[in-house]
Amino acid sequence: MADLDDLTGPTVRPRRLRTTPALRRMVAETSVEARQLVLPLFVREGIDAPVPISSMPGVVQHTRDTLKAAVAEAAELGLGGVMLFGIPATKDATGSGALDPDGILNAAIADVVGEVGDAVTVMADLCLDEFTDHGHCGVVDAQGRVDNDATLRLYAAMAQAQAAAGVHMVGPSGMMDGQVSVIRAALDADAHTDVSILAYSAKYASAFYGPFREAVDSSLQGDRRTYQQDPANALEGVREALLDVEQGADLVMVKPALAYLDVVRQVRDAVDVPVAAYNISGEYAMVEAAAANGWIDREPAILETLTSIRRAGADVILTYWASEAARLLAR
Numbered sequence: 001m002a003d004l005d006d007l008t009g010p011t012v013r014p015r016r017l018r019t020t021p022a023l024r025r026m027v028a029e030t031s032v033e034a035r036q037l038v039l040p041l042f043v044r045e046g047i048d049a050p051v052p053i054s055s056m057p058g059v060v061q062h063t064r065d066t067l068k069a070a071v072a073e074a075a076e077l078g079l080g081g082v083m084l085f086g087i088p089a090t091k092d093a094t095g096s097g098a099l100d101p102d103g104i105l106n107a108a109i110a111d112v113v114g115e116v117g118d119a120v121t122v123m124a125d126l127c128l129d130e131f132t133d134h135g136h137c138g139v140v141d142a143q144g145r146v147d148n149d150a151t152l153r154l155y156a157a158m159a160q161a162q163a164a165a166g167v168h169m170v171g172p173s174g175m176m177d178g179q180v181s182v183i184r185a186a187l188d189a190d191a192h193t194d195v196s197i198l199a200y201s202a203k204y205a206s207a208f209y210g211p212f213r214e215a216v217d218s219s220l221q222g223d224r225r226t227y228q229q230d231p232a233n234a235l236e237g238v239r240e241a242l243l244d245v246e247q248g249a250d251l252v253m254v255k256p257a258l259a260y261l262d263v264v265r266q267v268r269d270a271v272d273v274p275v276a277a278y279n280i281s282g283e284y285a286m287v288e289a290a291a292a293n294g295w296i297d298r299e300p301a302i303l304e305t306l307t308s309i310r311r312a313g314a315d316v317i318l319t320y321w322a323s324e325a326a327r328l329l330a331r
Contacts, residue, residue: 085130122167155176
């Protein structure tokens, strides 16, 4: 036993709270739970077996049947939701397939809602880029510029079509000015007042979208810098989120996540609705590529990535690892 006369005072040792796994879990400031995760899923028209996406190992373009199975698994795992993206067999200048009740995305919404009911939140991307032959998020004018107001009219009709198919939440991702207001009005006018809106409020013109464009067979030529946000701007992202809340957004989103964790935090501090962040395809692909080369430990890297997004302030995370992460968290 130490001589009490030799003790000069307590030694501050934060490491005491790190000594065992149980103690670390008990005092952890940030947690990731399956209910906070949303799984993005791709469904492609005209295929009879899933098609692997080469730049996103483990992710596929689903058939309608395999999509239903993936959503049923998401519900069993306790995920918060799924976000559906449709890939049509044909495209045109106005993205008419997005409005067609029998189009691939609306049919898929009806499929999965019929499969799982409200056991998991069924969300759908509300944007024209997968459906247009030019690959932009809206209709373009004679000069090749995206026509904001003409696009809004199509977004309103697309929202009504998705709601009629049974969607629980729409995700307008085109970054058109006024999109949330127009969509909310269209849903309410069509007696779909319970359908909620996850607004892609701060969606940046990022270099990390490349694998996603393979996933949706994008036809884009050029870029979307005239309507997606400049990566240099954080305050603009906060301003856009506040505008979307004012217009009726139920949740707001920052996309991408990892390169914009500062924006996630600033938006979280500014708004009084839940904040989502999209852990996008390029972020997923980087981890998968590094793990495949043996450069990082894959499973801890997945959980560390998701924890960092939660720590920055995201209440909800869209991630291609959602199902796998739920299993890891349940260990």
